[in-house]
Amino acid sequence: MKKWLMSISIMVLGSIAQATDVGHPEQEAKADLEAGKAKAAVCGGCHGMDGNxxxxxxxxxxxxxxxxxxxxxxxxxxxxxxxxxxxxxxQTLSDQDIINVSAYFAQQELAPGVAKPEAIALGEKIFRGGNPVTGVTACAACHGPVGMGNRPAKFPRISGQKAAYTIKALKDFRAGKRKNDINSMMQGVSANMTDPEIEAVAEYSAGLAKE
Structure with a gap:
């Protein structure tokens, strides 16, 4: 158990230290929210004009x-x-467009999600404690106790996220279809997750509220 917890700490700290791009406050300061809103119009059909x-x-x-x-x-x-x-x-976006659109969506309020009651027990267990038997790291280790993520390390907010999307993301990481995670962390975590664990933790995180 101690070795398992130590490996989690090393993996998380190493990933934070090795994140080569830890955010650009100077770029965010230059973001044009109105331009971002205008450019985000094309995103609205799938992601909602307010990002919901x-x-x-x-x-x-x-x-x-x-x-x-x-x-x-x-x-x-x-x-x-x-x-x-x-x-x-x-590919239609310039670097400045990307800064503007990202800043615009970041400023929007995420609507609260709802978890399926039957998934909460297993979902909370995996989210907070992982599965030491199979080597699944607790989601909270990187994404925080209420799923708000870690901005400097570029670990995303997962609280309130659509469960169906989180399920797809985890299964894509597990299958090797998605490989853009820092230090292959999510590929490693998801590799040992069962379908019921993935579905439960996705539902649980969807229902988490912001602190």
């Missing part, structure tokens, strides 16, 4: 860390993260 998606498989962007959104858009643009629709959309 009405489509379960598409993530809500409201309240997400701007530097995390910048990272994802840049990696779609550079084909480091694969999705036919998002790659095409991102």
């Amino acid at each position: 998606s009405a489509i379960p498989n598409y993530p809500s962007l409201a309240g997400q860390h701007p530097n995390y959104l910048e990272k994802q858009l840049k990696e779609f643009k550079e084909n480091k993260r694969q999705d036919p629709m998002m790659v095409g959309q991102a």
Whole structure:
């Protein structure tokens, strides 16, 4: 148990230290929110104009860390993260557009989510304690006790996120379809997660509220 906890600490601290791009306050200060809102109009069909998606498989962007959104858009643009629709959309954006759009969505209020009651017990167990038997790290170790993430390390906010999207993301990491996670952390964590664990933790995190 002690070795398992120590490995979690080393992995988390190492990833924070090795995150090569830990946010750009100077860029965020230059963000044009009105320009971001205008450019985000094309995003609204899938993610909602205020960043609250009405489509379960598409993530809500409201309240997400701007530097995390910048990272994802840049990696779609550079084909480091694969999705036919998002790659095409991102390639139309300039670097300044990405800063503006990310800042705009980060400023929006995320609508509260709801967890399925039957998933809460297992979801909370995995979220807070992981599964030491199979080597699954607790989600809270990186994403925080209420899922608000870690902005300097670019660990995203997952509280309130659509459960269906989180399920897809975890299964894509597990299957190796998505590989743009820092130090392959999410690929490693999801590799040992069962479908019931993935579904339960996705539901649980969807119902978490901001501190």
